[in-house]
Amino acid sequence: MDDEAANFGSGPDNVPGEPGWTFVGGGNEGSGLFSYGFPAPSPFDLADLAWDRSQPFARSGSSSSEETEPPPEPPPEPQEKPSERSSATASSASAAANKGPKKGQKRSRQPRVAFMTKSEIDHLEDGYRWRKYGQKAVKSSPFPRSYYRCTNSKCTVKKRVERSSDDPATVITTYEGQHCHHTVSFPRGGSVNIGSAAAHISLADQFKMPMPPQLYFPSLHFSLPNRAIVSSGSHLLPLRPALTNQQLRQQQQQMPAEPSLELTSSPPTTTTAAAAANGSGGEGLLGDIVGVPGMRNR
DNA sequence: CGACTTTGACCTGCGC
DNA sequence: GCGCAGGTCAAAGTCG
Numbered sequence: 001m002d003d004e005a006a007n008f009g010s011g012p013d014n015v016p017g018e019p020g021w022t023f024v025g026g027g028n029e030g031s032g033l034f035s036y037g038f039p040a041p042s043p044f045d046l047a048d049l050a051w052d053r054s055q056p057f058a059r060s061g062s063s064s065s066e067e068t069e070p071p072p073e074p075p076p077e078p079q080e081k082p083s084e085r086s087s088a089t090a091s092s093a094s095a096a097a098n099k100g101p102k103k104g105q106k107r108s109r110q111p112r113v114a115f116m117t118k119s120e121i122d123h124l125e126d127g128y129r130w131r132k133y134g135q136k137a138v139k140s141s142p143f144p145r146s147y148y149r150c151t152n153s154k155c156t157v158k159k160r161v162e163r164s165s166d167d168p169a170t171v172i173t174t175y176e177g178q179h180c181h182h183t184v185s186f187p188r189g190g191s192v193n194i195g196s197a198a199a200h201i202s203l204a205d206q207f208k209m210p211m212p213p214q215l216y217f218p219s220l221h222f223s224l225p226n227r228a229i230v231s232s233g234s235h236l237l238p239l240r241p242a243l244t245n246q247q248l249r250q251q252q253q254q255m256p257a258e259p260s261l262e263l264t265s266s267p268p269t270t271t272t273a274a275a276a277a278n279g280s281g282g283e284g285l286l287g288d289i290v291g292v293p294g295m296r297n298r
Numbered sequence: 299c300g301a302c303t304t305t306g307a308c309c310t311g312c313g314c
Numbered sequence: 315g316c317g318c319a320g321g322t323c324a325a326a327g328t329c330g
Contacts, residue, residue, distance in 0.1 A: 133321095135305080303329095306323105
């Protein structure tokens with residue numbers, strides 16, 4: 001769908017000097033694309049990135065989405081992928097089975113939320129613990145796509161992290177599924193202030209995003225460090241030399257969980273969530289999740 | 299010792 | 315029906 005109307009006032013073209021979130025409506029419930037525009041004078045067009053990279057994904061239209069940081073999505077129902085890999089590890093078959101029972105439906109129908117974040121870090125900390133279970137090179141992008149799963153055995157949330165082929169500085173994170181645990185598992189046993197999540201939620205609410213209360217925008221955590229930098233002005237390199245997951249963890253450990261809140265007020269780096277529904281579909285990841293109306297397919 | 303990352307192989311789905 | 319691409323699993327290796 002092209003709900004261009006879904007675009008929030010502040011989008012990529014937000015007012016200079018003022019960051020803004022842009023939510024591109026989601027055609028599918030559960031799917032949404034968020035874009036956070038920073039005051040960066042840069043030509044950095046989130047949408048551009050998203051679409052650019054998506055362009056190549058014309059493949060099977062599989063579900064593709066962009067990366068994001070937010071956690072979970074609010075899926076309407078936990079039925080989607082009950083198996084998350086099938087309940088069993090059966091074998092690859094299971095995996096595939098999980099994908100899509102139906103051709104028309106393609107693979108998974110779970111709600112997906114894609115976020116685009118300008119970061120040098122591939123795997124942004126979102127407050128949850130993720131385990132990487134695979135990495136694949138995609139044709140459409142020179143950068144490999146990483147697959148993460150929530151370490152919580154009961155949580156079936158999956159995350160795909162990929163760098164925008166157009167803007168290597170942009171990380172596209174796609175969340176699939178919803179966390180079944182309120183507590184955010186911090187890297188080292190810490191917990192995030194869910195309260196702060198409320199703030200995020202509100203944001204989601206505004207966007208009409210189906211985000212559950214337990215969810216919040218993860219970008220916060222990793223953003224802490226970045227945030228400051230981001231303000232610097234550069235649209236793209238807000239981060240430090242490059243924080244690795246481990247580094248992030250260390251930072252988190254050292255830092256209290258307050259960051260979460262800040263996110264709401266101040267976004268970390270540039271986070272773009274692409275969640276809208278692109279009527280055109282076909283945009284690879286994004287296509288499945290969201291469609292960005294104003295964006296051009298390139 | 300435990301947890302996580304990395305790499306390769308396998309399977310499914312879709313397009314041609 | 316075949317081939318291509320994406321997605322997932324499993325095993326091994328590495329690091330804290």
